[in-house]
Amino acid sequence: MFENIKKEFSTRTLVLIPIAIAINIAIGELVVRLKLPVYLDSIGTVLVGAIAGPWAGALTGGLANLIWGLFNPFAAPFFYVAAAIGLMAGLAGKRGAFQNETPRWVSVVVGAVFVFSLTLFILAFINASTDETGYTSYPSMGQLFSQYIVAFIAAILIGAAIGYFLLQKGGYAGMWGLITGVIAAIISAPTAAYVFGGVTGAGTDLLVAAFRASGGGILASVLAQGSVSDPFDKMLSFMVVWLIVRSLPARFTSR
Amino acid sequence: MNAFSMYAARESGLHSLHPLTKILMTLLLVAAGLALPGNWTGYFIVVFIIFPLAFWGRVFLNLLSTTWKVSLPFAISVILIQSFFWGEGTPIFEIGVLSPKWEGAMFAAVSMGKIILVMSGFLLFSMTTRPDTLMITLKQAGVPSSIAYIIVTTLQIVPSFQRKALTILDAQRSRGLETEGNLYVRARAFIPIILPLVLGSLMEVEERAIAIESRGFNSGKKETSLIEIPDTPLQKVIRRVILFGIFAFIVFGVLWRL
Amino acid sequence: MKIIINNLHFTYPTGLEALKGISLTINPGEQVAIVGQNGAGKTTLVRHFNGLLKPTSGAISIGEWETTKYSTAKLASRVGYVFQNPDEQLFSRDVLAEVSFGPRNLGYEKSKADELVKRAMALTELNDKAETNPYDLSPTWRKMVALASIIAMDTPIIIFDEPTTGQDAVNVARIANVIAELKREGRTVVTITHDIDFCAENFERIIALAKGQVLLDGLARDVLGQGEILAQTYVEPPQLTRLGKRLGLKETITKQDQFLNAIARD
Known part of the structure; x- marks a missing residue:
């Protein structure tokens, strides 16, 4: 394993990492300038994972947040989340997620499964009830299906459309992005909830508010917010990197 | 600096x-x-x-x-x-x-x-x-010189990347790319702006790699500092x-x- | 399409006053070179032409459009702007797609757009490179791709920012050829340049800027003949002009054939 790690850190990788971190920051600011409702501030990190491997990706993510923390201390405590994103991108890259095209039907399935699961998750959350002893019970799947059948069908259709039109031929990369987003949401929630009272000062705080309104605790609401916005954000980041890798000139890839 | x-x-x-x-x-x-x-x-x-x-x-x-x-x-x-x-x-x-x-x-x-x-x-x-003294300190405290390189280089190149992103934004607007308007219009502008930024900087990777190797980076020798x-x-x-x-x-x- | 600039002032947010009252008229089909030292305000001035910058006071209009009332993306249908560094705009997977990007943004019909792209690629000698990734080309050819991608937009006015910087002699000749063809098509060309020899050979009108104001404006040979005034903005007349002067030729020489004629006559 140590041999592999060493192999990832060639001089080229070392040079690539600061460029990737600068890309994270520049694109993160561009997104704000274009008023897009996403972050997309880990594209450089994902790119290093895709090109150089998981360990290089993890190092890029971790350092990116620590350096960013010199200006916005909010970013620093989440360095381990950024590292996990880089690691996942590297694993995806090893399995060819960024190099290959997938048939469009795969993208349709990925999109449909994701939006379906998200709907299930949110409905279960909204319909959870807490009794006097503080024990929270969730409705059964059967109950939810019979109650919200229309919502589920709509979710599958919307998901399929997202897959077909947005993921297009990058379904596999998009899927890795979704999985990465779910992991990022789960591991960042405790820090967000306990250190920062559950807010980020960004637009996604509205989602936290919505989940709090439906009766969720602080940790649960932060987790729920993360599970809605992070997978979508990371899916787009992975898709963009997929596009970048495919646009790389032969001059770069032949090395 | x-x-x-x-x-x-x-x-x-x-x-x-x-x-x-x-x-x-x-x-x-x-x-x-x-x-x-x-x-x-x-x-x-x-x-x-x-x-x-x-x-x-x-x-x-x-x-x-x-x-x-x-x-x-x-x-x-x-x-x-x-x-x-x-x-x-x-x-x-x-x-x-x-x-x-x-x-x-x-x-x-x-x-x-x-x-x-x-x-x-x-x-x-x-x-x-001072960012440069921070760097030397990190090296003296035993942080590997590769990590030190990453931190110091990042701090140096970020301003030029920020400027470059704005220039690209202007260049593409000059080619008729709308960057204001509804969400769809703004989202469509994203790719033509970030691709030149990313592709252009990836092209520099090789030059920079040669430059630092020729300065004896990775030679394994301990560096001395001017400051x-x-x-x-x-x-x-x-x-x-x-x-x-x-x-x-x-x-x-x-x-x-x- | 006429460019009318009236008492244009521009101050950057940093407080730097870059333009201090510029008034100019550029007529349709004119070939204008703008010269002057770094910081004279050349780039600041031309960035007003397509609305990348808006005047602090004064006005500039392109045809009947006042630039303050239109976005840069809209003004792009009238003013094409070739940036100095081609790497700040190239993003497509092949040259053909890159050159088609501008015409597509401007909403030309498919057949018209295809025709414009074809002509621009032929003019810049890119036909055999249509399917190459722009980043696999040499920097000089990337420059031609950038040129083609703006020419294909079929704007009545085209701006070049330092087109010859870093180019070899062959490519400078290619760029001169492109500018000559644009002139034949009746399009206005405005070029910022430090390359005074290139300027003398290819442009009929020269505007010299110094410290945000117009220092000289006129026919190339009139402007280039005033070496002492040009020195104020650190511009030296072309080699040929200086040679002509040293030889004691009566007229101000700017072009090779003119020089040969004068030598033969005197």
Whole structure:
């Protein structure tokens, strides 16, 4: 394993990492300038994972947040989340997620499964009830299906459309992005909830508010917010990197 | 130096401290604020320790305004969300469905204490430490030169990347690309702007790699530095004490909550 | 399409006053070179032409459009702007797609757009490179791709920012050829340049800027003949002009054939 790690850190990788971190920051600011409702501030990190491997990706993510923390201390405590994103991108890259095209039907399935699961998750959350002893019970799947059948069908259709039109031929990369987003949401929630009272000062705080309104605790609401916005954000980041890798000139890839 | 940094050049005792002493001091204050019991510990440390330190470093107003700017969005968000969506509690007032709760507002105030502590602590460090001395310190403290290279290079190239992104934005607008309008229009502008940025900078990778190898990077030899960072025996002792303190606070913080 | 600039002032947010009252008229089909030292305000001035910058006071209009009333993306249908560094705009997977990007943004019909792209690629000698990734080309060819991608937009006015910087002699000749063809098509060309020899050979009108104001404006040979005034903005007349002067030729020489004629006559 140590041999592999060493192999990832060639001089080229070392040079690539600061460029990737600068890309994270520049694109993160561009997104704000274009008023897009996403972050997309880990594209450089994902790119290093895709090109150089998981360990290089993890190092890029971790350092990116620590350096960013010199200006916005909010970013620093989440360095381990950024590292996990880089690691996942590297694993995806090893399995060819960024190099290959997938048939469009795969993208349709990925999109449909994701939006379906998200709907299930949110409905279960909204319909959870807490009794006097503080024990929270969730409705059964059967109950939810019979109650919200229309919502589920709509979710599958919307998901399929997202897959077909947005993921297009990058379904596999998009899927890795979704999985990465779910992991990022789960591991960042405790820090967000306990250190920062559950807010980020960004637009996604509205989602936290919505989940709090439906009766969720602080940790649960932060987790729920993360599970809605992070997978979508990371899916787009992975898709963009997929596009970048495919646009790389032969001059770069032949090395 | 025109680097991506918050450094405020001043002559002060705080500026002349060894960077390692300062970063450990910051970590100690943050660890204390998060570990010690009491809801208002964070505010206490900010007002009675960080602010006087900022006075000493002659960056008080600078620190105050920057901390205010970065903390304000959090403050607004945390107060609104936690008070209006608290669930059961004592209402501050009730207008229809709107009923903010005292308990939520209190929780928000407590959270803000921690946020302001972390923000102001690290900002104070950034403002009083030259980025290049930080680098040399990291190397001397045993951080691998590759990590040091990454940090120092990032701080140097970020401003040029920010400028380049804006130039590309202008270049593509000049080709008829709409960057204002509805969400669809703005989203469509994204790819034509980021691809030149990313592809153009990837093209530089090889040149930069050759450049640093030709300067003997990765040669395995220990580097010497042109800049001497002043250190004192007293600071060395203080750093050991601080390190012990940080460790103690973490242990205490964990045990106390179990 | 006429460019009318009236008492244009521009101050950057940093407080730097870059333009201090510029008034100019550029007529349709004119070939204008703008020269002057770094910081004279050349780039600041031309960035007003397509609305990348808006006047602090004064006005500039392109045809009947006042630039303050239109976005840069809209003005792009009238003013094409070739940036100095081609790497700040190239993003497509092949040259053909890159050149088609501008015409597509401007909403030309498919057949018209295809025709414009074809002509621009032929003019810049890119036909055999249509399917190459722009980043696999040499920097000089990337410059031609950038040129083609703006020419294909079929704007009545085209701006070049330092077109010859870093180019070899062959490519400078290619760029001169492109500018000559644009002139034949009746399009206005405005070029910022430090390359005074290139300027003398290819442009009929020269505007010299100094410290945000117009220092000289007129026919190339009139402007280039005033070596002492040009020195104020650190511009030296072309080698040929200086040679002609040293030889004691009566007229101000700017072009090779003119030089040969004068030598033969005197």
